[in-house]
Each structure stands twice: as C-alpha cells, then as structure tokens.
Amino acid sequence: MRKNIPILAGAAMFALMGSQVLIADPGKPNFSPAIYGDGVTWGTKGTTVLPAPNDSNRQSFDNLYVVTNSNNPQGQLPISEAAPGNPEYNGGRWFTHTAEWTEAGFLAHGLVPVLMSDEELDYHEALGHLVVTPGSFPNGPPVYFQCPLLPVK
Numbered sequence: 001m002r003k004n005i006p007i008l009a010g011a012a013m014f015a016l017m018g019s020q021v022l023i024a025d026p027g028k029p030n031f032s033p034a035i036y037g038d039g040v041t042w043g044t045k046g047t048t049v050l051p052a053p054n055d056s057n058r059q060s061f062d063n064l065y066v067v068t069n070s071n072n073p074q075g076q077l078p079i080s081e082a083a084p085g086n087p088e089y090n091g092g093r094w095f096t097h098t099a100e101w102t103e104a105g106f107l108a109h110g111l112v113p114v115l116m117s118d119e120e121l122d123y124h125e126a127l128g129h130l131v132v133t134p135g136s137f138p139n140g141p142p143v144y145f146q147c148p149l150l151p152v153k
Contacts, residue, residue: 029044029150030044031150031151031152035079035080036077038118041116042083042084042151043149045147049142050093060093061090061093061094062082062088062092063081064081064096065079065080065081065118066099068100070114071101071106075114079116079121083149091148092149096135096136096142097133098137099125100131100133105124105127105128105130
C-alpha cells in the first residue's frame with residue numbers, strides 16, 4: 001500500500017491540474033467585438049472567476065459596466081473602466097457593475113446612445129440618466145473575474 005501512495009498522489013495532482021486547465025481555459029479567444037474600452041471595441045477570452053479582492057489587491061481590478069436595459073438596436077457591449085494602452089488598465093481583472101438607464105435617460109434620449117467609454121458612462125450617470133450598482137445581476141457575469149482584452153480582428 002505504501003508503494004501506491006506516491007502513485008495515487010501523482011494521479012490526484014495530475015487530475016487537479018487538468019481540471020484547473022479546463023476552468024482557466026474554457027475556449028478559444030474571441031477576436032470579435034465584445035467589450036468597449038476607451039472608445040475602442042475589444043475581443044476577449046474569459047478565463048477564470050476570481051475571489052473578491054482584499055485590501056492588498058483591490059487596486060488591481062478595473063470596473064466593468066454591464067448595461068442591462070439599453071433600447072439601442074445596435075446593441076450595447078459592456079464598458080471597461082480602462083483598456084490596453086491606458087496606464088490605469090490592470091490587465092483584465094474585473095469587478096462587474098450593473099448599469100441601468102433611468103426613466104429620465106429614456107425621456108432625454110428616446111433611443112439611448114451606445115456608450116463606448118467610462119467617461120461617457122460617468123457623464124450620463126452624473127445627469128441621472130444611468131444608475132450604476134456594484135455587482136452583477138441574475139445570470140450575469142461573475143462579480144470578480146479575469147478576462148484579458150484582445151485586439152478585434
């Protein structure tokens with residue numbers, strides 16, 4: 001039995017490593033437009049859910065805003081707080097926020113604009129056209145996750 005312990009331990013470690021690869025690498029990168037960041041569309045590849053940050057790593061997450069009630073037929077992609085090339089970009093570690101157009105926003109615009117940057121989102125939030133809530137919504141993306149931004153091809 002003692003001779004089998006290293007073999008069993010090795011098999012268990014191999015199985016665990018294999019399961020991590022499946023979790024961390026669920027599919028091929030998507031080079032189609034998936035997220036707006038700094039006015040540019042980016043592709044992405046979701047990799048893994050992350051635990052909530054602590055006081056030591058809170059600054060390593062960027063906000064990702066998901067608009068849940070846009071009436072624009074062009075569609076509204078999620079909006080990142082920063083993107084590659086922006087010194088504030090943290091490499092694709094996200095804290096999801098839910099953004100919803102208010103009645104005042106619909107009255108002011110009718111067909112709401114497609115928001116492509118954090119600055120546009122902040123502007124409409126300041127006008128009372130959007131309400132932003134930290135966290136995700138039912139069946140939405142994880143609250144904290146890793147997902148690098150990739151150039152659209």
